Amino acid sequence: MADTDLLFLALFIFLPIFLLMFLKLIVRPRPVKIPIKSRHVFVTGGSRGIGLALACQVATEGARVTILARNLDQLEEAKTSIRLSTGIDVAIVSVDVCDFVAVKEAVESAGPIDVLICNQGVYASCELENQDIKEIKGTIDVNLIGSFNLVKAALPGMKNRSDRKPVSIAFMSSQAGQVGIYGYAAYSAKIKRRPPLTRIIATSSGAMQVEEVVKKALNGIKSGSFFVPCNFEGFMLSIGTAGPAPQTSYLMAFIEVISVGVIRIVGLCFQWTWYGSIEKWHAQQKLLD
Ligand SMILES: NC(=O)c1ccc[n+]([C@@H]2O[C@H](COP(=O)([O-])OP(=O)(O)OC[C@H]3O[C@@H](n4cnc5c(N)ncnc54)[C@H](OP(=O)(O)O)[C@@H]3O)[C@@H](O)[C@H]2O)c1
Secondary structure, three states: OHHHHHHHHHHHHHHHHHHHHHHHHHOOOOOOOOOOOOOEEEEEOOOOHHHHHHHHHHHHOOOEEEEEEOOHHHHHHHHHHHHHHHOOOOEEEEOOOOOHHHHHHHHHHHOOOOEEEEOOOOOOOOOHHHOOHHHHHHHHHHHHHHHHHHHHHHHHHHHOOOOOOOOEEEEOOOOOOOOEEEOOHHHHHHHHOOOHHHHHHHOOOOEEEHHHHHHHHHHHHHOOOOOOOOOHHHHHHHHHOOOOOOOOOHHHHHHHHHHHHHHHHHHHHHHHHHHHHHHHHHHHHHHHO
């Protein structure tokens, strides 16, 4: 009995305490807060959707805001809508992120950036086999190379700022393409074009409101988080894929360490239900043929 008590103590009390102390010692980087008020926040893809909602929110919180996109009319409309809802004027820049020279000029003339939010993004809602190779390359150019262009152009100014307050670069992306975001026309148009099987699988994660995404994204940026998941599936994905990713909180690192195995099981359960949906869909198609 004494041996079992000792084993219990070791497993459930001493081991977790030791692990917590160890993680407290090693997790890096140190926690950091990114202030937004009175700072220059540069939001790409800020003319509509999530980018526009983000720009509006940071303007409300007292930031100096620049929004970038290609279509000048839509940028003007976005500027007017931000002024109407916040009373604040934002700067607008009409540039294609794929053009490095134009991006560099735009970033330099906007002045040193404190928070860069690379939110521009395109995706084709159709099967790979039905996509033109030009469209695939275009997606990589806008989403990936465009972000490299922005970061490369912004870094010198961000590093040479006279105030030593922490700065941040954030990338808006989709975790496994699982979550859709409600609340504006572009999303509705995109889901209408979704292949039926994608639609079935995507419904397992539901959708979120733009305001909710903006709130979570901004809180994550301000708290200097490396991953900023917006919902429970995203939270699980960030733990399951953390690997050597930076972590500022030793308590969060503790949760990652102890739950990674369980999350793999949950992930496999997701796969199991998705495979069920795929098999069912193919069986239905066979009956229809
Ligand atoms: N909506 C969702 O369900 C969802 C889910 C997960 C992740 N995301 C990600 O969140 C981000 C924003 O999504 P969203 O749905 O709000 O997008 P959206 O409504 O389609 O807006 C995209 C923005 O990017 C700009 N843009 C596109 N190509 C550009 C280019 N080459 N150069 C400069 N700007 C460009 C667009 O303006 P112009 O066309 O005028 O250039 C627009 O302002 C994207 O990165 C997307 O992948 C979205």
